[in-house]
Amino acid sequence: xxxxxLNAKQHEREAHIVAEAGQPGAITIATxxxxxxxxxxxxxxxxxxxxxxxxxxxLSDAEKEAKAAQLKAEWQQRHDAVLASGGLHIIGTERHxxxxxxxxxxxxxxxxGDPGSSRFYLALDDQLLRIFSGDRVSAIMxxxxxxxxxxxxxxxxxxxxxxxxxxxxxxxxxxxxxxLEFDDVSNDQRKVIYEQRNELLEATDIGETIAxxxxxxxxxxxxxxxxxxxxxxxxxxxxxxxxxxxxxxLDLPLQRMLEDNPxxxxxxxxxxxxxxxxxLYKAKEALASKENMxxxxxxxxxxxxxxxxxxxxxxxxxxxxxxxxxxYAQKNPKQEYKREAFVLFENLLHAxxxxxxxxxxxxxxxxxxDVEAVEQPQNVANVQYQHADFDEALANxxxxxxxxxxxPIDSAEPVVRDGxxxxxxxxxxxxxxxxxxxxHGVLS
Numbered sequence: 001x002x003x004x005x006l007n008a009k010q011h012e013r014e015a016h017i018v019a020e021a022g023q024p025g026a027i028t029i030a031t032x033x034x035x036x037x038x039x040x041x042x043x044x045x046x047x048x049x050x051x052x053x054x055x056x057x058x059l060s061d062a063e064k065e066a067k068a069a070q071l072k073a074e075w076q077q078r079h080d081a082v083l084a085s086g087g088l089h090i091i092g093t094e095r096h097x098x099x100x101x102x103x104x105x106x107x108x109x110x111x112x113g114d115p116g117s118s119r120f121y122l123a124l125d126d127q128l129l130r131i132f133s134g135d136r137v138s139a140i141m142x143x144x145x146x147x148x149x150x151x152x153x154x155x156x157x158x159x160x161x162x163x164x165x166x167x168x169x170x171x172x173x174x175x176x177x178x179x180l181e182f183d184d185v186s187n188d189q190r191k192v193i194y195e196q197r198n199e200l201l202e203a204t205d206i207g208e209t210i211a212x213x214x215x216x217x218x219x220x221x222x223x224x225x226x227x228x229x230x231x232x233x234x235x236x237x238x239x240x241x242x243x244x245x246x247x248x249x250l251d252l253p254l255q256r257m258l259e260d261n262p263x264x265x266x267x268x269x270x271x272x273x274x275x276x277x278x279x280l281y282k283a284k285e286a287l288a289s290k291e292n293m294x295x296x297x298x299x300x301x302x303x304x305x306x307x308x309x310x311x312x313x314x315x316x317x318x319x320x321x322x323x324x325x326x327x328y329a330q331k332n333p334k335q336e337y338k339r340e341a342f343v344l345f346e347n348l349l350h351a352x353x354x355x356x357x358x359x360x361x362x363x364x365x366x367x368x369x370d371v372e373a374v375e376q377p378q379n380v381a382n383v384q385y386q387h388a389d390f391d392e393a394l395a396n397x398x399x400x401x402x403x404x405x406x407x408p409i410d411s412a413e414p415v416v417r418d419g420x421x422x423x424x425x426x427x428x429x430x431x432x433x434x435x436x437x438x439x440h441g442v443l444s
Contacts, residue, residue, distance in 0.1 A: 003027035006038075009270075019045035022088065022170030024081045042114055046071050053242040087115035093130055095120055095161055136160075181334055185341045186316055193309055200257055200301060210297050210360060211399050214248070214277055219359040220350075221247060222270050230266075247354070248361040250276055277361070287365040297360060304355045312348045316341060 004017045006028055021028040022042045030038070053059070053067045082088075088109040096102055102120070109116025122129060124138050200206065225240035237255045244250045252273060258264055285293045308327035319340055326336045422429060437443075 001027055001028055006030040019048055022082065024078055024085070029329070038108065039111065040108055042082040043075050043077075046075040083115060089116065090118035092120035093119065094126055095122055095165065097128065097165060097172070099162070099165050099169065102165075122161070128161065128168075131164070155422065172258060178334070182320060182337060185338055186313070189312075189341070189345050193305065197302070197305055200298060200305070203298075205294055206297055206301065207294065210301075210356065211281075213353045214281070214357045214361065215274060217353055218244075218248065218273055218277060219270070222266075222273070226266055226268070241425060244273065247358055248277055250274055250280065250361075284363065284365045296363070297356075298429075300359050301352070301356050304352050304359075308348050308351050308355070312344060314354075315344055319344070 004021070004027070006017050008014070008031065010017070017028065017060065018040065020026060021038075021040045021044075023044045024042075028040075033238065049071050050068045051240065053071065054064050059067070090106060090109050092102070092105055106118045109118055124141070125128070137259070219244050223242065225236040225243070227234060237258065241252065241254055244252060250273065254273075257272070281364050288296070317405075319337065323333045323337045323340075328334045422436050422441070423443055424435070424437040426436050428434050428436045428441070430440060432439050435441075
């Protein structure tokens, strides 16, 4: 039988195949991808032919109208013939997991009041029936002694198929719902990060933001070594000094401050560190100028946000892969994912603050003279460079070769061994009983 295949691969001929699919006796084989959403006109679509006639410049207007009327009359005859034969008939070779897809395929016929029909053919070996109700229906067919290939039309089979489709649709809905709930977590975090990033791109001065980050980082270091409301015996001043040097570059004699002023308490000591950090940063800003520091701050913060955000997304994907195992511990995986994702997001913000503060505080600002002094090669004093002539260099080489320690090559003789050769695995000649390689023949 002559037929056309509509499989969403023949892009050039696809419109032509759909236009001719309504011709009397035409057979079109379509996949569920290409078969949905197509409007098949009974009798064929004459619009393309009429448009070709009207676009023909060799015809006059009267001839164009006459040919267009003739094409419409021929289409009407084909249209009436298709209507008389029952319209478009849909034959389905399987039932899909979603009833919506089946209804869309059925909807190709009977459009806009035109007649049409549809019929689906299934086998008990189809995946949908095999998974959900194939065994039960097969057992019934065996008990009824139904022959192989016998057509089965019963409401029980239709209900079994609909129930199977309903179960699959429910499962797919739960999967999409769970995926959406997981994506909402990362989407909320994405909104916060992108909002901060857009504000950073639009702002020209983020000095206050950098200062707030710096104070938060220093306050966190203080809280780690001087717990709030603690006594002096619980303070770890040496570790605090080391961390301040490593994270902010502040070399402050905190221990000596406390010894000189015993009445110095936690808040006052913290304010002194804040003031010292502010003075250090202002000194760098005075060397580099405000405009350069503002650009440097924006570049550092943008780079830190982008890098940490990429690492955070990778951590979220890794967390999602194994979060379902929490159900074995009688825990809700979605709640656990939200809780741990929030902890990861807090770590992200803390990492950005720490990284930006460390880079901006430890950066070394140098003047142009300092850079030129470093790049300029130093001249070595008290050194004279001389090149010997060819004859002089040749004479020196000859005298060196003929010296006492370096006899001439022509007079060299082979070395003659006085005693016997001792192998590395042979007994040592000293009589110790050990192998030569483990006694006097040990390699240094």
